[in-house]
Amino acid sequence: MKQSILITGASGFIGSFLVEEALRRGFETWAGVRASSSRKYLQEPGLHFLELDFAHTDRLYEQLKAHREAHGAFDYVVHCAGVTKCIDPADFDRVNCGQTCALANALRSLDMTPRQFAFISTLSVFGPVHEDTYKPIRETDTPQPNTAYGRSKLKAEQALLAMDGFPCVIYRPTGVYGPRERDYFLMAESIKRHVDMSVGYRRQDLTFVYVKDVVQAVFLGIERSIKGRAYFLSDGQVYASRTFSDLIRRELGNPLIIRIKCPLFLLKVVSLLAERWAALRKTTSTLNRDKYNIMKQRNWQCDITPAVRELGYRPEYDLERGVKETIAWYKKEGWL
Template identity: 70%
Template sequence: MESVLVTGASGFIGSFIVEEALRRGFGVWAGIRSSSSREYLQDKKIHFLELDFAHPGELCAQLSSHKELYGKFDYIIHCAGATKCVDKNDFERVNYRQTKCFVDTLRELDMIPRQFVFISTLSVFGPIREKTYTPITEKDTPVPNTAYGLSKLKAERYLQSIPDFPYVIYRPTGVYGPREKDYFLMAKSIRRHTDFSVGFRRQDLTFVYVKDIVQAVFLGIEKQISRRTYFLADGKVYRSRAFSDLIRKELGNPFVIRLRCPLIILKVVSLLAEYWAKRRNTTSTLNSDKYRIMKQRNWQCDITPTVEELGYSPEYDLERGVKETIAWYKDKGWL
């Protein structure tokens, strides 16, 4: 039985990857923190491994102990990371430095797997091709304008700098699906009869359903891909209201008041929300990073290499994905 370690296994994407790995017959190790929820990790076949990425010595001991008992992992899927932080510097600490520490420790212990999958983000590219509205390609030069995007880019470049290291990097666009909480806030707002949009310029959006990310990850494993980077999207381009319109449809077309927020107002509100969240030592959905993401006008990306090299074929367009997501929110009592 081949073994796979999924870090960030208790999270949105990680928990779906764990489920698919179990379905495919892998020996699955869920990399979690001691404080992590196990709500979506109930299968008795899951092995748990607590990993302390913040303390290199402890991480080394944890991985060394595992190697003595079970050997090294065949595959590692690194989903652990931060998407929201109280302090912007925490993005670099968690997404870059802790990833670097993890990889360095694997190399030191001779635990490099056959494939190291890194879940990155389309945000590493920042606001480019906004005049032409053409798809971002792997040949474009990344110019991230968020602390989150920069931290992921630094981690990518570190993996790419290691000779012969068997990385595969996936850069998903807007990820949604059951268990996801940010898009849930949109559904919650629409149920309360309010729909927000941002800015007055054209905005081209792209999305990828969480199960299509899982599909791509395991196609890469099946084909033993190494040292490649891929974009992940459903292959379609949507206007700014597409997501909210589909949510509204699944909620029975409730009456909504549509509010279009000028970017300058969004910026002020985001900065104030970030300031008060920092004062309370908590995170805020609205912050300066989120403002820059919402401000970005072009989220198109070229998935041709993903399709041709992996055989990737997205199973969910936005309509099907939103339908399944809203049904899950309702079933779980979120809506």
């Protein structure tokens, strides 16, 4: 009998890749989506859909109860749903923490606790740690998130780990890139238009992880029945601030570019204005206070040794290989 897995946020960037891998591994795969979610990247045969209303706890409970009565409980749940941009900063806590807890509590109250509940968090839960020494951020360091997004994810982590006996495992990827991703795509689009912008004048150590390596880690955790742990995920390398854009430029045929270095104070002003203008229009902006704090952070190194040792995690993509595959996909799909 097939093992069943629910992947929330399945229509999103990471979620859609998790769905593909679950199907490839032979899981009975349920894509947790909203009624309004795009299903563009969820076209695989054999995929099941489950509409979940995270915004209304009673409705979520009834949806899960109906699923249990018709199909039984899930063996595994990967919670990938969440928000990275909000008009109202309070929505970060409401969605990333409140709705995560609502799902976990509904599963527990319905006697649907899975064998493992994997939560996709972020390196941003730690914030600007070791900014002077540039030492890798370790799990023993004290989190000091400086973004509403990072704080909301940290609250969700703490709530899950505080649930007695709840079999959660947490993944904290650094910057995730790959096909279908839109934020890093903006950098590629800018370079194609002959502009490359960097921020600040002080050294910045960056880390990245290709989406398929995040997926690899999640399924390694399932194979090893990990519970009560949290892991940083990167490709194991550290990059200078220009490496990513240089690799993109190479894959685009080395177009002539104008390099612009933006002082942090100017970026802060522009970010605040962009956020304010977006709020007046009741939409979100790529540039905002959270984005400013992320771009300001100088040290993104993180220690993946526990993931390597406990999961058997071996990143398959360094930045060169990952960018090559990503840009090829953007070209194929007509994004570039």
